[in-house]
Amino acid sequence: ILSCLRTDETACTMEFRTIGINVQNGALQRFYTLRLEKGDTIFHLYDSILPGYYTVLDDGAMGWLKGKEENFKFEGWRNDSLVVEANYRIGADKCHIYKVSGPVNWP
Secondary structure, three states, X not given: OHHHHOOOOOXXXXXXXXEXXXXXOOOOOEEEEEEOOOOEEEOOXXXXXXXXXXXXXXXXXXXXXXXXXXXXXXXXXXXXXXXXXXXXXXXXXXXXXXXXXXXXXXX
8 A cells, every 4th residue: 555655656677878969070188078067078988989989977976967958068179170069968866977969970
């Protein structure tokens, strides 16, 4: 009977979610994500999961993003030139991050 009164029945999966961008026309030499509300720069520990795929944000952000949404900007550089500048709105629920808006591919 008590279980019928529960209002929070969220079951989280063990998967690790990543939001990323596929960049065309060559590899990036440097990339990072700017957390616009706080002015933070997020550097990722690995180059890419797949060729041309770069992480914008992953579930590692759950500690500070949980329960809200924020604006981010992904910047990618090639030969000292900014070649990718993509804006994102990303949030997190109780389990994982999710993308509200932002491109999947560039250009």
